[in-house]
Amino acid sequence: KAGVTQTPRYLIKTRGQQVTLSCSPISGHRSVSWYQQTPGQGLQFLFEYFSETQRNKGNFPGRFSGRQFSNSRSEMNVSTLELGDSALYLCASEPRPYYGYTFGSGTRLTVV
């Protein structure tokens, strides 16, 4: 059974650019969440989606946005990149609420 797939694995962008990260959840998982992981702030919640609806959003500026498609695949977008956006972005999915997330290996974004 395939796990949570995140693409790309690594990304280098310049300040001011925008970036789109992709996540394919495990087949049958309708809930997808995104987290940002940095050495200083740890793991911070970005968004949660269920059946194409954003059910919850973390405390991030409006430059961070996301969406979920009808096949449960999800994307997140960061516009006007800042150096502080450099982080590991993790996507996670679960088949039903509180079952426990399965995480992808993440996309490591470096902003220069």
Next chain:
Amino acid sequence: AQSVTQLDSQVPVFEEAPVELRCNYSSSVSVYLFWYVQYPNQGLQLLLKYLSGSTLVKGINGFEAEFNKSQTSFHLRKPSVHISDTAEYFCAVIDFNAGGTSYGKLTFGQGTILTVHP
């Protein structure tokens, strides 16, 4: 807002010794509790979870955790560790308000790096 405190940022231990990784959360009406492990350059893997029922929860790889409501703690234990247990461990919580509504998101602790020495 919910907070999770992992009391030790690093825990060194010798192989085959027991280990306890400590986790405390801020009080709430009710909570669901999780432990995840992260190996280098990988995502997080669920070790175990407490939703309700028995306060002693057994997980994968020989780990177990005990939910203590009065102490607001959920400490992770393993009676005998292996070199392969070297990783970072995260405690996480989902909390609910009095109406039983979940805030939905996992709140993570800052992580504990477990290093197992031969």
